[in-house]
Amino acid sequence: MNKLRFEFVVKASVEDTKTSIICITSITDVDKNVFAIPEKYQPVKLHESIMKTEAFQKVKNTLQKRHDKRQVWISLTSDICSSYMDEDGNMQFKGYLLEEIAPKTQDQTQAAGISEEALSRILENFAEPRSDKLKTQSMTGLKEKFVIEKFTRKTSNVLQWITTFEAECTRLGIEEDTKRIEVLRLFLEESCLDWYSSMLIKHTVDSEWSLWRNNFCETYADKSWSPIRYAILFKYRQGSLLEYAVKKERLLLEINKSMDNSILMDLIATGLPNFVADKIDRNTLKKTEDLFSNIRGLEYLVEKKTWEKKIVGFENKIKEKNVSVQPCRICEKENKGKRFHPESQCWFKNKSSDKFKRDQVKSVNNYELETELNEIGPKN
Incomplete structure (x- = not known):
């Protein structure tokens, strides 16, 4: 060896x-x-x-x-x-x-x-629990995996939002109360972050998730009729018909996720202009996608109406321009030469009117003064 x-x-x-x-x-x-x-x-x-x-x-x-x-x-x-x-x-x-x-x-x-x-x-990696792996993940990585919008004071249905948040946590394997409380902070904005800080001081991050959930719902539950009224009465004003329909659907689902499909379509259609809604056959609609397809095909109606308004406005501008081509008669009367502008905007019009008022006031005042002098010392 x-x-x-x-x-x-x-x-x-x-x-x-x-x-x-x-x-x-x-x-x-x-x-x-x-x-x-x-x-x-x-x-x-x-x-x-x-x-x-x-x-x-x-x-x-x-x-x-x-x-x-x-x-x-x-x-x-x-x-x-x-x-x-x-x-x-x-x-x-x-x-x-x-x-x-x-x-x-x-x-x-x-x-x-x-x-x-x-x-x-x-x-060892196979034996490592899933919860331990999640601990090593960065908060930023978790936030990107969630399919949910941030909660603000403008969110209309807090119960529906927190239920969606819990469903996303379950989908990503976040079952621990402490982990859910930590992740919740990533989806809060504005004054909601102050609420989160207060809860941390009072209960700490090691408390039960049910305590945080109940407090969150009680704090931000909107018990007024404002969001419901706004969603139901929301109507088309201008722009794209399809964009209006999609936004109206979102507003209605935020206040009631389980709303009947036929009622949902009726509320969307009633917010359309009458000349648009009357062209849609209600009996052929089975789901909101059918309604959206019909609305998308009627976009030309509002585009035509918008174009007609633009033409009328353009014609009015042409008329005003033709009027301004004529020389101002007020300037001619005041011997200021030929000036081309609307008589309603003539500077000498206001000046002559003020001069007339001053002359009138001056005459009245002289007459009253003469009358008083005659009464005090009449001539013999």
């Missing part, structure tokens, strides 16, 4: 898991007998005789990242031989007799292409 094969593996340090160190995990002789080295003796800094060899310098330059592994044959020197073999030829290290690994187990592991350490990590 003139050489031994040492297995070098880059592993995490026991003292500091963030630090990687080179370890010697096993020794193999020329007869393919494999001897395992206990974990406490694996750090290469304990194997001073090996660190002095040229082979170790090559290994050190080769292994760059964690879990890298190399098996290297090293010639036996007197120093190495005394470190790993006793006088009877038994494999040992620092007085500890090394355990021989069954060749069958080692060969099977190598045939699979997976080290025992890697296999152990895989089994």
Whole structure:
């Protein structure tokens, strides 16, 4: 026996898991007998005789990242031989007799292409509960997976929103009360964040989810008729007919998610202009998609009406422009020359009117003064 094969593996340090160190995990002789080295003796800094060899310098330059592994044959020197073999030829290290690994187990592991350490990590990952995996996920990643809008004071149905939030939590495997409370903060805006801070102070994040849910519903439940009135009376004003219909459907579903489909279509249609709604055959509608299809086909009606308004407005501007082409008669009367602007906007019109009022006031005042003087001192 003139050489031994040492297995070098880059592993995490026991003292500091963030630090990687080179370890010697096993020794193999020329007869393919494999001897395992206990974990406490694996750090290469304990194997001073090996660190002095040229082979170790090559290994050190080769292994760059964690879990890298190399098996290297090293010639036996007197120093190495005394470190790993006793006088009877038994494999040992620092007085500890090394355990021989069954060749069958080692060969099977190598045939699979997976080290025992890697296999152990895989089994640990499978055994790890789903909730523990969620803890490692970032809050930003969870927020992107949710299919729900943020809650604000303008949200009309708080019970429906919180029910949807719970359904999304269940879909993503968020079942723990603490986790749901943490995620809830990501979907609150404006003054709702103040409510969340107050709840944290009073009950902490380790309280029950039902407590937070009930308090949330009681705080933001809208018991007035305003959202219902707004949704039902919402009508088309201008723009796209289809955009109106989609928004009206959303408003109605927010106040009552279980609303009957026929009632939903009736409320959407009654908000349309009469000349549009009268062109839709109510008996052919089975679902809201049918109504939307009909509405989309009638967009030309409101586009035509909008175009007619634009034409009328353009004609009015042309008429005003033609009127302004005529010279202003007020300016001509005041000997200001020919000026082209509407007489209603003529500056001299207002000036002449003010002058007339001042002359009239002056005449009246002189007449009253003369009358008073005659009464006080009549002429003889």
